[in-house]
Amino acid sequence: MQETLRDPPRAAGPRVEVLPNGLRVAVERVHHARSVAVGVWLGAGSLYERPGEAGAAHFLEHMLFKGTIRRSGRALADLMDATGGEFNAVTGRETTCYYGWVLADQWPRAVSILAELLLESRIDAAAVEQERLVILEEIRGEEEAPESRALMDLDRLLWGRHPYGRPIAGTVRSASRLTREQLLRLKEELYTPDNAVVSLAGNVDPDAAVEAVRAAFGGWTGRRARRPGRPPRPVGGVGVRRRRLDQAHLVFGSPGPGLGTRELYPALVLSTLLGGGQSSRLFQRIREDEALAYTVYSFHEAYRGSGAAGVYAAVRPDGAVRAASLIRAEFERLAQGPIDPGELERARMQLKSSVVFGLESMVERMNRMGEQLLLLGRVTDPEELIARIDAVTAEDVQAAARAIWGAGPLVTAAVGPVSRPDIAGV
Incomplete structure (x- = not known):
């Protein structure tokens, strides 16, 4: 049986605050840095997908870059590149993270861009169908690469039908069947402030960072309505x-x-x-x-x-x-x-x-x-x-x-x- 660690005494470290809507903010100032990394972490990985939703968390991550109520996907890309930084996202078993890495004086724009992605995404039907083709090619590439195929088989054999046992991006079959409504439901139930952390590291003033996050994300509402299912039972x-x-x-x-x-x-x-x-x-x-x-x-x-x-x-x-x-x-x-x-x-x-x-x-x-x-x-x-x-x-x-x-x-x-x-x- 695994023994859970007790928390040792807390040492001085990053500033952590909880906003009134439940959103947690963590800021670590690094005075010598010339850049700032800003990320929004969500408890929204493939672990939370229900039957018939395999690959939905990964699909949703793609869709948030395809346009907001204010901007098209191309306009978003222009806005990101105009900061001179790098913006991306990654979906895992338990989490999804959207992040930007920018020069130190550009971090407020990074916070604003990430807030727009998370809170104002459009996810229209035509964009879903277009991005589906991209995701299917991504899945085929992973399945055809021998190393990734072997590692996916390891997960399948070890965890069986549990979400840990299937590819994070899903399969060609499952990704072909996902609907816009499923993506919207996943977002509504998991993309909530009480299920998220905004993290900043670099040459950034903690007070200013917390206030910027409060201004950009303070109006975010909702409470997580979805929990992971049963714990995994290894198979072999x-x-x-x-x-x-x-x-x-x-x-x-x-x-x-x-x-x-x-x-x-x-x-x-x-x-x-x-x-x-x-x-x-x-x-x-x-x-x-x-x-x-x-x-x-x-x-x-x-x-x-x-x-x-x-x-x-x-x-x-x-x-x-x-x-x-x-x-x-x-x-x-x-x-x-x-x-x-x-x-x-x-x-x-x-x-x-x-x-x-x-x-x-x-x-x-x-x-x-x-x-x-x-x-x-x-x-x-x-x-x-x-x-x-x-x-x-x-x-x-x-x-x-x-x-x-x-x-x-x-x-x-x-x-x-x-x-x-x-x-x-x-």
């Missing part, structure tokens, strides 16, 4: 898609700890030690020692209350079974064998560096504040993250390896010139 299994390719794309996965749990930090160190860099075990064994692959890496996806650990490798076809055997053997070695202190320290240093390097990017700072405040209800200080990484011991990593790779259920997905009996038999 083996899936092989035979394709004529020059490489076999292998993915191994298992359930792992989620956000806000004590077990997450050992799992992140484990993932880094396993396949997070050139000195990692899988990189050295699969690529350097055996020359079976050019690309091999590990990953850990953490959600609220659940997560997934995984390993991906693109190998030559005649080495697929050998690579699969070596990867599984490494799972067992990590769970049972000793971990060298130098190896552990390298993995911890990589993770700590990723935290520190993220502080160099205003977009990463904005993302960290917005996502954490939305999903966890608080912003974790970077020093706290570093301390938790430093506290991970070799015994913690071995316990994580046993819990993740030794407990089950394990998923194996493969795309390429491989057979199911060969992969399943490893």
Whole structure:
């Protein structure tokens, strides 16, 4: 059972305020920065889609850039480019984020633009049909790319019919059937101020930022009317898609700890030690020692209350079974064998560096504040993250390896010139 972390004492950090309509605002001033990142985070990912709505959250994200009651999509694009900045959006399992990254003196315009996107979107029927064609091409591209196809199969096999088990963009079939009314209903039920965070990071005065957000978003009304469904129950299994390719794309996965749990930090160190860099075990064994692959890496996806650990490798076809055997053997070695202190320290240093390097990017700072405040209800200080990484011991990593790779259920997905009996038999 995962143990939820207790909040440690709060340290001085970004300014956080809650507006009367429930909208949370987080501002972090970075005096030396010459830019500002502004983001609107919403609890509106694919997790919240109902049956028959697969891909709706992603579709809706596209539509908000297609015009407002004041401007056409082209006029919006002109307005964004006139700031000299970058505007975009991303939809995930649990969240959708709309953001702008601009020069420091342009941040008020970024706030205004994002407010117009969120509060004044038009979503007309003709634009829905036109954008549907774009989304279908996006989905086809993802399905045809062997790496992304294998990773999608991992999700499907691990989570089954739960929303975590389907592609965030949906399928060609589901995206072809989504209606304008479904998109409008999703927006009405999830795009509400109490389900959102506006996050700003960079050379921006916190008082001015809060007032600008209040002026732009203070009239936003509504309350979230939709909650996620049942929690996921891992399934497991083996899936092989035979394709004529020059490489076999292998993915191994298992359930792992989620956000806000004590077990997450050992799992992140484990993932880094396993396949997070050139000195990692899988990189050295699969690529350097055996020359079976050019690309091999590990990953850990953490959600609220659940997560997934995984390993991906693109190998030559005649080495697929050998690579699969070596990867599984490494799972067992990590769970049972000793971990060298130098190896552990390298993995911890990589993770700590990723935290520190993220502080160099205003977009990463904005993302960290917005996502954490939305999903966890608080912003974790970077020093706290570093301390938790430093506290991970070799015994913690071995316990994580046993819990993740030794407990089950394990998923194996493969795309390429491989057979199911060969992969399943490893």
